[in-house]
Each structure stands twice: as structure tokens, then as C-alpha cells.
Amino acid sequence: MGQSLFWRNKGLMTLLASQTISSLGDWLHILAVLTLAAFQLDASSLDMSFLMMSYALPVIVLGPVSGVLADRFDRKMIMFLSEIGRTLTVISCVYVSELWQLYVLLSLQSCFSSLFSPSKNGKLKELTSEAFLQQAVSISSIIDNTAKIFGPALGGIMVAAVSIHSVFFINAGAFLLSAVILFLLPRDAFQQTSNTPQDKTSALASIKEGFLFMKQTPLLLTGLFTACFVLFILQIGDSQAIILIRSFPGAPPELAGWCMAVSGAGMLLTAVTVGKRRISSYLLYFTLGACLLGIATGCVPFLGGLGIVGTALFIFSFFIMGAAFGLVHIPFQILVQTSVPVDYSGRVFGAIQSMTTLASILGMAGGGVLAELIGVSLAFLICGCLLIAAGLTTLIGKKMAESRRYFVTESNKGAQR
Structure with a gap:
């Protein structure tokens, strides 16, 4: 029913x-x-x-x-x-x-x-x-x-x-x-029934409100930092993936396309799985995702010289990367949707979109610099270690963050249909 x-x-x-x-x-x-x-x-x-x-x-x-x-x-x-x-x-x-x-x-x-x-x-x-x-x-x-x-x-x-x-x-x-x-679509229900004080608030103050709301919710802020850090490190690797593939002897030119496709398939699998389970601990998902992503990222430089088996494992590693990133990204999206009132959701999602995009751009720019300084293989290995460290660090603050978690739902009651 x-x-x-x-x-x-x-x-x-x-x-x-x-x-x-x-x-x-x-x-x-x-x-x-x-x-x-x-x-x-x-x-x-x-x-x-x-x-x-x-x-x-x-x-x-x-x-x-x-x-x-x-x-x-x-x-x-x-x-x-x-x-x-x-x-x-x-x-x-x-x-x-x-x-x-x-x-x-x-x-x-x-x-x-x-x-x-x-x-x-x-x-x-x-x-x-x-x-x-x-x-x-x-x-x-x-x-x-x-x-x-x-x-x-x-x-x-x-x-x-x-x-x-x-x-x-x-x-x-x-x-x-x-x-x-x-x-x-119907018009926004909460705008039809309310005229809140935020209408008289300046745009800059409203932007600050989005960040302040996240700051006041420790679990939400932890999720944002984890998502941004994972994106930053992931973009360092993604920006240099084609260079790594080019360094493999006999690597087919369409390998990059296969890696992109299986990465999306991995995240799709995670989305289907997470949608059927009740999330009791968001930080456990963040930790598991970051650690799995770190292991897969750190392993890919060592698969180039293993022939067909190495190529298959390389593609499978990108499937794991997609699935692991989904363990961070999708629970974080669910956390935001369930913890932010509907009349604040635009400001909070706008702030999140800005922060995650900034992390992606810094990762793209940093990937080229890091690869030039230490080589692309070592760059992937370091990225993998940093992701594992991020996942373990997230676990450290688990008890404190989740003990202070609160979900604001009162303002949603009149808006949902």
C-alpha cells in the first residue's frame, strides 16, 4: 500500500x-x-x-x-x-x-x-x-x-x-x-500559505543563513566536509586518469569510456541499495565509502602491467570507486533532505552546491600540479591514502556528532503533500 x-x-x-x-x-x-x-x-x-x-x-x-x-x-x-x-x-x-x-x-x-x-x-x-x-x-x-x-x-x-x-x-x-x-507541477505550497520574515532579509544574509544552519548541525557539517574532501581527492585522480591509462602498455583507447560507464553503474547500484535500507548511522556510510574509495584509488597504478587481467581489474576498480562514492554522496543527500526544513532547503542546497563545486575545481587544478611534481602513479597512491585517512578520521567524531544530531521537521508539516 x-x-x-x-x-x-x-x-x-x-x-x-x-x-x-x-x-x-x-x-x-x-x-x-x-x-x-x-x-x-x-x-x-x-x-x-x-x-x-x-x-x-x-x-x-x-x-x-x-x-x-x-x-x-x-x-x-x-x-x-x-x-x-x-x-x-x-x-x-x-x-x-x-x-x-x-x-x-x-x-x-x-x-x-x-x-x-x-x-x-x-x-x-x-x-x-x-x-x-x-x-x-x-x-x-x-x-x-x-x-x-x-x-x-x-x-x-x-x-x-x-x-x-x-x-x-x-x-x-x-x-x-x-x-x-x-x-x-503545483506552485510551492509553503509560499502560498506563509509570508515569513525571510522575505525582508537581504540576499547576503540569506546566503549566510544557509551556512549557519549547517554549522549548527554537527552531523550535517561533518557530512559536508567529508563529501567535499572526497570530491577534492577524487577529482585529483579523475583529472589524471587518462594520463595513467596512457602510461599502460597496450591499453585500448576506449578504456577511459568503459571506466566512466562502470563508475556510473557502481553509483547506480549503491543508489538502488541505499534506497531500500533504513540508514541508522550516516557516519558509518561516510567512513565505509571513503575507505573503499581510497583502497580502489590506491590500487589502480599497480594494475597496468598485468595484461588482460590487469585491465579487467582496472575497470572493476572504477566500478568500486563509483559505488564507494555513492556511499558518501547519496546518504549525505538523504541527510540534508531529512534534516533541513523545506523553507531553508534552497539556501542549504545552494551552499552545498557551491562548496562541492569548489572542491571539484580545486581537485582538477591540483591533480595536474601533483602529477607534475611526483608522477601520476604516486599521485594516485597518495590520494588513496588520504581517502582512507579521511574515512578513519570521520569515525573518530562519530559519537559526538551523532549524539548532538537533531532533525528539524516542524516547518515541513504544512508544506508536504
């Missing part, structure tokens, strides 16, 4: 349908942009790095601001405008003739994308009752990771079958369809 009630939640199903199409559109767009830059605009390795940075940097600045907007205005309308903005920027990519134009358009795409995530997470909490919130967050994560697996593959097929420009038009159609679906 409970499962039936979950799937009959029309508002939630509408939101998840829009997210599915939007997530596929995101991965189609990334692949199309990279293909356009590499094969038609002759981008160098440095150009490709700048291209990815141009997508990531706006999120750091706009993440908290997007969270404030998600708490002050109708989230349905914010998501709708975000999808319309992404539709227009994707179509504009068809007319790009210089790399700098692609940088500008990708930055604009990032700005619109940063508006979508806090509003989507806030709307997800608003539309879901407390009993089904963990399941809803897990399904949302499954959607994102399934898109990560099938989006690039579908994009590759489309690029081979039609022109790159045709892929951009198809991608724009996906974002437009997502916008149309969003129009079927």
Missing part, C-alpha cells in the same frame, strides 16, 4: 519525469560540446581544461544565490526559466565558430543549470511525505546516475548517425520538453 501511495504522487512523478529528461540533456550537451571543441575547433588539452572550468566556475558564485532564489520565489517557475535558458544556449552552440564563444555559452549554460538544482531539491522535499523521502532521494540519484551511463552513449550514437549540430537541436528539444512537463 505504501509503495502504491508513493507512485500515485502525481506531483513527484511529474518532477522526476522532468529531471530524467533534463539529466539526459545535460550529458548529451557535455558530449556534444567536447566533440565540437575537439574535432571542429581543434581545441588543445589546455583549451579542454579551460572549457570544463568555464562550466564549473559559475556554480561556485551562483550556488548560494540560486539557493536564496529557490527559498524566496516559486521553484516551479525558477526551474521552468532554467530549462528555457538552457534551450536557448544549446541552440546557440550551433552557430559557434570560435572557442571563446563556446566558453561564453558553456558559462551561461552553467548559470542556468545552477538555478535548477536547489529548486529541484526543495521541490522534491515539498512534494514528498517524510515516510517516503529517503526513497524519493534515492530514485532522484538513480535518475542522475542512469543519465550519466546512457547519456554519453546515446550522444555518441547520435554524433555518429547525424551531425553534431543535429545533436544540439535534439538536446534543445529535450530541455524544452522538460520545461513543458514542469508546467504541470
